Amino acid sequence: MNWTIFHEQVYPIRHxxxxxALRITGCGSEAEDVVQEVLERVWKSPxxxxxxxxxxxxxxxxxxxxxxxxxxxxxxxxxxxxxxxxSTQPAxxxxxxxxxxxxxxxxxxxxxxxxxxxxxxxxxxRDVEELSYEExxxxxxxxxxxxxxxxxxxxxxxxxxxxxxxxxSAVGA
Amino acid sequence: xxxxTDIRSLLNRYWEGETTLEEERRLKAFFSNENIPEDLxxxxxxxxxxxxxxxxxxxxxxxxVRPGWRFWRYRAxxxxxxxxxxxxxxxxxxQPDPVITQNKPVEKTALTTPGMQQVAKPIEPTTQAQxxxxxxxxxxxxxxxxxxxxxxxxxxxxxxxxxxEIRAALALVSTKMNKSTKTLEKGFQEVEHVDILIKRxxx
Numbered sequence: 001m002n003w004t005i006f007h008e009q010v011y012p013i014r015h016x017x018x019x020x021a022l023r024i025t026g027c028g029s030e031a032e033d034v035v036q037e038v039l040e041r042v043w044k045s046p047x048x049x050x051x052x053x054x055x056x057x058x059x060x061x062x063x064x065x066x067x068x069x070x071x072x073x074x075x076x077x078x079x080x081x082x083x084x085x086x087s088t089q090p091a092x093x094x095x096x097x098x099x100x101x102x103x104x105x106x107x108x109x110x111x112x113x114x115x116x117x118x119x120x121x122x123x124x125x126r127d128v129e130e131l132s133y134e135e136x137x138x139x140x141x142x143x144x145x146x147x148x149x150x151x152x153x154x155x156x157x158x159x160x161x162x163x164x165x166x167x168x169s170a171v172g173a
Numbered sequence: 174x175x176x177x178t179d180i181r182s183l184l185n186r187y188w189e190g191e192t193t194l195e196e197e198r199r200l201k202a203f204f205s206n207e208n209i210p211e212d213l214x215x216x217x218x219x220x221x222x223x224x225x226x227x228x229x230x231x232x233x234x235x236x237x238v239r240p241g242w243r244f245w246r247y248r249a250x251x252x253x254x255x256x257x258x259x260x261x262x263x264x265x266x267x268q269p270d271p272v273i274t275q276n277k278p279v280e281k282t283a284l285t286t287p288g289m290q291q292v293a294k295p296i297e298p299t300t301q302a303q304x305x306x307x308x309x310x311x312x313x314x315x316x317x318x319x320x321x322x323x324x325x326x327x328x329x330x331x332x333x334x335x336x337x338e339i340r341a342a343l344a345l346v347s348t349k350m351n352k353s354t355k356t357l358e359k360g361f362q363e364v365e366h367v368d369i370l371i372k373r374x375x376x
Contacts, residue, residue: 019231104217104221105218106222108219108221109225128223152189158219162218
């Protein structure tokens with residue numbers, strides 16, 4: 001691995017890799033481990049391999065995705081909560097739910113985290129990391145059509161859930 | 174707000190997954206303002222969450238050290254040792270162990286080439302040419318009675334042979350040094366690979 005490439009193109013995107021790993025694993029320390037392993041692997045990659053990589057960011061993101069999924073499978077504990085299982089009704093006037101609904105941003109984040117894996121990752125790569133459809137397809141190893149469909153469904157699901165939460169809040173008020 | 178209509182249109186396209194990256198950045202910029210219409214507060218929450226996510230950083234537990242500078246102290250020390258060895262060898266070649274003789278005749282090789290004879294002359298002013306039967310090229314050197322002469326012990330009688338010996342010795346040293354340098358480089362690379370240049374603080 002060329003030091004200049006590593007220093008200028010790989011190391012600066014560590015935060016991006018961390019956010020992506022965190023989105024998949026749902027655990028900060030595990031995400032850190034994943035990023036460290038990815039950086040080590042990239043650094044160890046032979047020069048020949050290095051020359052083949054045209055988009056380092058997409059390649060590193062792809063490695064991060066694979067390593068994160070391995071981590072999740074190894075731990076056998078998915079932190080994702082199915083979207084349908086999220087209650088939209090307040091459990092009580094003084095419950096934790098009432099506190100959470102005041103933090104709309106946090107609620108939106110939870111809704112995104114509750115999406116099915118593929119939709120969640122597509123939405124994260126697009127709306128947080130601002131990758132193009134082509135880059136997302138490369139990272140997730142899916143077609144661009146699947147990216148577009150996945151993004152549409154993810155946003156639609158978040159939107160519907162937000163409206164449902166809003167409607168229940170209005171009824172409860 | 175001024176461009177709410179445009180924003181609402183963009184927002185609808187966003188939810189349908191039809192916006193470009195640039196348009197999505199415009200939405201994020203718009204929703205980062207404080208004065209958002211009440212009916213758009215829910216949408217604003219999502220974009221604030223996205224912006225907060227974008228701003229999140231990995232805890233600074235990883236650092237990278239440039240490979241060339243990581244072991245500079247060890248490399249400098251190794252270079253100094255090699256330099257000393259080379260200097261010692263070179264000096265040793267130039268001035269081998271002297272043989273101190275006092276008031277004794279010393280066997281000294283006299284070179285037959287004119288140039289070499291001229292060089293040999295100043296150190297043996299009292300020399301008398303005494304060709305021996307064993308070697309017509311040898312001279313018997315008789316130092317002055319009160320002098321102490323530092324003379325070299327020769328093991329080669331033929332200059333060509335001596336030159337060949339020196340060349341062989343230098344070639345051997347060169348080979349050993351090359352081998353040592355390669356071993357050293359390999360060692361550095363292995364250590365770097367083990368540490369991977371990425372060290373956790375306190376890890």
